[in-house]
Amino acid sequence: RYEHSTGREAVLEMLHAIVIKFPKAIIDEHSQTIFVHLVVCLANDYDNKVRSMTGAAVKLLIGHVSPHSLHSILEYSLSWYLGGK
Numbered sequence: 001r002y003e004h005s006t007g008r009e010a011v012l013e014m015l016h017a018i019v020i021k022f023p024k025a026i027i028d029e030h031s032q033t034i035f036v037h038l039v040v041c042l043a044n045d046y047d048n049k050v051r052s053m054t055g056a057a058v059k060l061l062i063g064h065v066s067p068h069s070l071h072s073i074l075e076y077s078l079s080w081y082l083g084g085k
Contacts, residue, residue, distance in 0.1 A: 005047040012053040019057070019064050027061070028069040034061055035073050 002008045015034070019027055027034075035058065042054045062070060 005045075005050050008041070008045065008047070008050045009053060012050070012057055015057055016060060019060050024064065024066060027064055028066050031061060031065045031069045032072055032076060035076070 002011065015038075019034075038054055038058050038061065042051055042058065045051050045054065062073065065073070
C-alpha cells in the first residue's frame with residue numbers, strides 16, 4: 001500500500017529474504033496468506049517492475065513450501081480459476 005513503487009519494491013525484497021532465510025515451517029504456516037497478498041499485488045499493481053518482482057516472489061514462495069502447503073496453494077488457485085472463491 002505504499003504510494004511510491006520503490007516502497008513496494010522494498011517490501012518485496014524483504015519478503016524474498018524472509019522466504020529464503022526463515023525456517024520452512026514458518027513459511028508453510030503463513031504461505032497461503034502471503035500467496036493471497038502477492039496475487040492481489042500482481043493483479044492490481046500498475047508498475048511493471050513491481051509486477052515482475054511479485055511474480056518472482058510467487059515463484060520463490062512456491063519453490064520453498066512443503067508439498068502439503070503447495071497443494072493448498074494450488075487448490076486455492078484452482079478454486080479462483082473455476083470461480084469458486
